[in-house]
Amino acid sequence: MEYLVATMSDRQKTIAKLKGSLYSLSLDELVIRSIDEAEFDVSDMNCLYCDKQKTVIRNKLKTYKEMVNGKEVSIDVTRYPMNVCPSCNAEFDNMDVSLYLQQLIRYEILKALRSRKPIPEKFRFNEIVKM
Numbered sequence: 067m068e069y070l071v072a073t074m075s076d077r078q079k080t081i082a083k084l085k086g087s088l089y090s091l092s093l094d095e096l097v098i099r100s101i102d103e104a105e106f107d108v109s110d111m112n113c114l115y116c117d118k119q120k121t122v123i124r125n126k127l128k129t130y131k132e133m134v135n136g137k138e139v140s141i142d143v144t145r146y147p148m149n150v151c152p153s154c155n156a157e158f159d160n161m162d163v164s165l166y167l168q169q170l171i172r173y174e175i176l177k178a179l180r181s182r183k184p185i186p187e188k189f190r191f192n193e194i195v196k197m
């Protein structure tokens with residue numbers, strides 16, 4: 067695992083950390099489980115209100131605000147994986163996932179600025195977290 071991580075770019079490492087946080091897995095566990103299954107829809111998070119009820123992951127729209135050259139821009143992420151309790155419907159946004167995603171959005175903003183392209187207003191979650 068050490069060697070695998072060492073050859074990854076900072077952006078790829080961020081994606082690995084984001085995915086580990088999303089599914090509450092260490093990097094080793096993430097790699098092992100990723101080989102066995104391509105997607106997970108049940109998280110390892112318990113609902114804060116319902117006793118030991120595991121949350122499930124539902125795709126929602128999430129909007130990020132970023133300052134670019136002194137101007138606030140709004141970026142929508144579609145199909146963002148939110149932890150939802152199947153019995154009381156409470157939603158729990160994973161703070162680590164949200165922060166890593168914000169970092170990935172900043173990479174995309176920098177990429178657009180460097181290539182003098184307009185900053186995208188919308189990303190699909192699965193596309194932005196692709197290695």
Ligand SMILES: [Zn+2]
Pocket residue numbers: 113114115116119151152153154155156
């Ligand atoms: Zn609940």
